[in-house]
Amino acid sequence: MAIFGGAVIPPLTGRIADLMALRPALLLPLACYAVIAGFGIFARRRYAAGL
Numbered sequence: 001m002a003i004f005g006g007a008v009i010p011p012l013t014g015r016i017a018d019l020m021a022l023r024p025a026l027l028l029p030l031a032c033y034a035v036i037a038g039f040g041i042f043a044r045r046r047y048a049a050g051l
Contacts, residue, residue, distance in 0.1 A: 005032060
């Protein structure tokens with residue numbers, strides 16, 4: 001995931017910024033961070049439950 005995130009997401013963000021504007025382009029990294037945070041919350045709940 002780190003390779004994908006570092007190799008694909010930044011150029012894709014730049015491409016979206018070139019085609020549209022910077023504000024919509026920054027929604028892509030925001031979505032990625034939301035997925036990471038969601039996974040962290042999910043994993044913490046499973047770890048706390050002892051699963």
